[in-house]
Amino acid sequence: MTNDKGQMTKYKLPFLRHPDPKLQFAWNCAQLGLFIFPFTPSIGGVVLGLAMLLTWLQKYRTIIYRPLNIGFALFSVLLIISTVFAFDKKEAILGLFNFLPFILFFAGFSTLIQTPEQLRRLSWILVITSVPIVIIGLGQLFCSWYTTQQWESFLGWAIAPGGNPPNRMASIFMYANILAAYLVIVFVLGLGLWLDAYQQFRRRKRNRGQEIGNRAQGRISPTLSLLFLTVVVIANFVALILTNSRNGWAIAFFACLAYALYQGWHIVVAGVTGLVTSVFLAAFAPLSIAAWFRKIVPAYFWARLNDQLYPDRPVGLLRKTQWQFALSMTQQRPWTGWGLRNFTQLYEIQTKVWLGHPHNLFLMLCAEIGIPATLLFCALLGWIFMGGVKLLQSSKYLEKEDKLIFFSYLLVFGVWVLFNTADVTLFDFRLNTISWLLLSAITGVINYYKY
Secondary structure (H helix, E strand, O other), X not given: OOHHHHHHOOOOOOOOOOOOHHHHHHHHHHHHHHHHOOOOHXXXXXXXXXXXXXXXXXXXXXXXXXXXXXXXXXXXXXXXXXXXXXXXXXXXXXXXXXXXHHHXXXXXXXXXXXXXXXXXXXXXXXXXXXXXXXXXXXXXXXXXXXXXXXXHHHHOOOOOOOOXXXXXXXXXXXXXXXXXXXXXXXXXXXHHHHHHHHHHHHHHHHOOOHHHHHHHOXXXXXXXXXXXXXXXXXXXXXXXXXXXXXXXXXXXHHHHHHHHHHHOOHHHHHHHHHHHHHHHHHHHOOHHHHHHHOOOOOHHHHHHHOOOOOOOOOHHHOHHHHHHHHHHHHHHOOOOOOOOOOHHHHHHHHHOOOOOOOOOHHHHHHHHHOHHHHHHHHHHHHHHHHHHHHHHHOOOOOOHHHHHHHHHHHHHHHXXXXXXXXXXXXXXXXXXXXXXXXXXXXXXXXXXXXX
């Protein structure tokens, strides 16, 4: 690592300069696009696309020779091959648009994003923009807010009064589980920023002149940051509870446990473990034991976990049924799969139930694009994650104050994988874009220090 790189990671302006002046305008477009993207996906997507295009034009040769990008290019070829052999080729072609543009996006943004300070900036944008989304969600549930047709056509999203499904917060997303996936991401990034601000706050207490230094460098006071992030993190957690997503709840607790372990906070680890254990005992323990815990744990939680809150659900809507059907599809066509987006109609033919996906990304990919392509995709994800772990463990690249923010992105990566084992997030344009952006961010920092 050169001295220039070391100095650049210490650059603390909120609107920081890009390490490469040629990419400054692209980086400004990326920040602006991400800020407006959740609320106007069409306009935000265009601005993010402009940032990607500018990066490709400036760094074309660098991008095409990186091994990881070559791997994703091979994965793209396998997707196209699976489309040729698809059960319904039109649906499979449409399914390609959930992958191919985002692979180009990943290749561009993994070159545009390079430093831990850029990761902080992206985290702040995502956390700040989550505030109005939570407010809209609360208005949806408790004030029956809704959007008119004119606003829906302009914004590209709709608000259903009372939630979607009813009594489950969905806010500006089309379904409660999609909002839960989004909230899990911003909750984890918000916790990372909160811990970062907490560490700065403690350093300031040890050095009374630190706050003056922060102002001189353009940073917000750690005290103000800590207060703001405390409110936002709590609000995101409350909103996550109101989505009534079991998957989201479990992953949020997992994230808290992971942060506590990373920080060495053993009391917090014990508290989170005890809380989770109590909820699970209330839901699944023998009645003689569960009855005692149900006096403490609200039925809203344990009855949702064991499905007593929604009894007599159709067999076709159970995840077990969906997963078994996806495995059956894989067994019949293990090499090329049935084609992207083909699960839905095949499942409806078999069960007479319409279902958008089998609630497991990796089983869905095995069924739709075949085992070889799925294994390659998983290998590429594993390559990114292991590269991030190696960088985090290294003592000669990331500075101590930057390791926490990088860890938060690795944790978001793990959270994304866990969420997609019980759901599928790629069908929502905003959530799919944010997911690929986070993968790009991790890869970009790895490439910056590696090369």
